[in-house]
Amino acid sequence: MxxxxxxxxxxxxxxxxxxxxxxxxxxxxxxxxxxxxxxxxxxxxxxxxxxxxxxxxxxxxxxxxxxxxxxxxxxxxxxxxxxxxxxxxxxxxxxxxxxxxxxxxxxxxxxxxxxxxxxxxxxxxxxxxxxxxxxxxxxxxxxxxxxxxxxxxxxxxEERLMQAATVLGASGIAFFLRFLRAMIQGGIQMGFHPHEAQIIAVQTAMGAATLVAENGTHPECEIDKVTTPQGCTIEGLNEMEHRGLSSSVIKGVMASYEKINTIK
Ligand SMILES: NC(=O)c1ccc[n+]([C@@H]2O[C@H](COP(=O)([O-])OP(=O)(O)OC[C@H]3O[C@@H](n4cnc5c(N)ncnc54)[C@H](OP(=O)(O)O)[C@@H]3O)[C@@H](O)[C@H]2O)c1
Missing domain, CATH: 3.40.50.720 (NAD(P)-binding Rossmann-like Domain)
Known part of the structure; x- marks a missing residue:
């Protein structure tokens, strides 16, 4: 053994x-x-x-x-x-x-x-x-x-991707949690108590990740399923994108990657 x-x-x-x-x-x-x-x-x-x-x-x-x-x-x-x-x-x-x-x-x-x-x-x-x-x-x-x-x-x-893996996988925990916190804050502003908003946001995050993991689909495919034309979801999504959601996340990931390559 x-x-x-x-x-x-x-x-x-x-x-x-x-x-x-x-x-x-x-x-x-x-x-x-x-x-x-x-x-x-x-x-x-x-x-x-x-x-x-x-x-x-x-x-x-x-x-x-x-x-x-x-x-x-x-x-x-x-x-x-x-x-x-x-x-x-x-x-x-x-x-x-x-x-x-x-x-x-x-x-x-x-x-x-x-x-x-x-x-x-x-x-x-x-x-x-x-x-x-x-x-x-x-x-x-x-x-x-x-x-x-x-x-x-x-x-x-490949070993050359180990720094990138650190950013996406290890720092990624913090990045997803900051998004989760923002969702909870939005929930509170709409009227939920913090603990209720957290229960809803956490379970929703787990559901979203599991849909992609188990269906093997691209995230956008699962997004399409909840996006009614002229509905509230697309209104919210487009507002987030106008304010730079995807761009901020990609720029944040790349800033983290640039930083990790300077740390020794
Ligand atoms: N935590 C994560 O999620 C994560 C993810 C990926 C990679 N890593 C890497 O994994 C490594 C460990 O992380 P960690 O969070 O587990 O660190 P940690 O909580 O500080 O644990 C390290 C342990 O090793 C002990 N230690 C240090 N030198 C020793 C020695 N000479 N002999 C015996 N024990 C010794 C430390 O004791 P003292 O505290 O008394 O010094 C401490 O208990 C780090 O290099 C980190 O970069 C961590």
Whole structure:
């Protein structure tokens, strides 16, 4: 049976551990989580039944998979700590934003590295996770896809698109939520109590996304179904577009993309 160690039991680490622990890919005792905080590890052990450790070196002995799940600024010290201990057959899976496969291979040259970019939907098993690897990594890529399928949907992409995946998928959560907030504010102005407006807007957003996801249709096709000629929906849609809705969203996505390409 495969063994796996997750270095970093923070927000994302916990979601990944929860998905893996409830899958049939690993026995709970084959999953080890490393974190600095004893309190955090105790909570993870109690809730998820996995092994925990505060010692990175001990925790990666004899494991096939190592997930790097620390903040970008913490990655270098973790890589420095493990670089003389990792064995060539161990696969490194990096969740770390903005660090390329070749940058990790500069420190640890012999090991296969797979990059993953999930989002916070992972905590509800609704992550969108984009995955990238070099061409010679195929079997391992399939296994990593299975791992991240336990916390949502996965898509294998070229590594050059990883920054774009971060904007569309990870920052995308914030972009959709800001639109949701605006819908709630509109609902309140029409007379709903905030909690009522939120229930209506949230369920409507889920319905809209599910229609497109399950019907496999283009959004405009589902929009046509609710747009009566001369009706209130087209009136509202056209007003939103006159005020630059689509243009603002595309410009916001591109501003985010330009920014991420300058961050290191
Ligand atoms: N959250 C997301 O939705 C998301 C999505 C895509 C990608 N990512 C990427 O995933 C990575 C993790 O994100 P996160 O939100 O889970 O971060 P986080 O909540 O800060 O978790 C990181 C954890 O790793 C621990 N840690 C740091 N250095 C360590 C070390 N040397 N040994 C053991 N444990 C160590 C931290 O402890 P301390 O807090 O005590 O330092 C913390 O508990 C980041 O690189 C982020 O860019 C996150």
């Amino acid at each position: 495969n063994k796996i160690t997750i270095i970093g039991g923070g927000n994302l680490g916990k979601s990944i551990i929860s998905g893996l622990a409830s899958s049939n890919l690993f026995e709970a005792e084959s999953i080890t989580v490393v974190d600095k905080s004893k309190y955090n590890l105790k909570e993870i052990e109690e809730n998820l039944g996995v092994s925990t450790s505060q010692n990175i070196i001990e925790s990666i002995i004899d494991v096939e998979w190592i997930i790097l799940c620390v903040q970008p600024r913490q990655l270098d010290s973790v890589l420095q700590e493990v670089k003389d201990v990792v064995t060539i057959d161990q696969v490194l899976i990096s969740t770390v934003t903005g660090t390329s496969i070749s940058e990790i291979n500069e420190v640890i040259p012999e090991n296969k590295v797979i990059r993953v970019m999930p989002n916070t939907g992972a905590s509800k098993k609704l992550s969108m996770t984009c995955i990238a690897a070099n061409d010679d990594v195929t079997e391992e890529l399939t296994m990593v896809q299975k791992m991240f399928d336990t916390i949502g949907k996965t898509l294998v992409i």
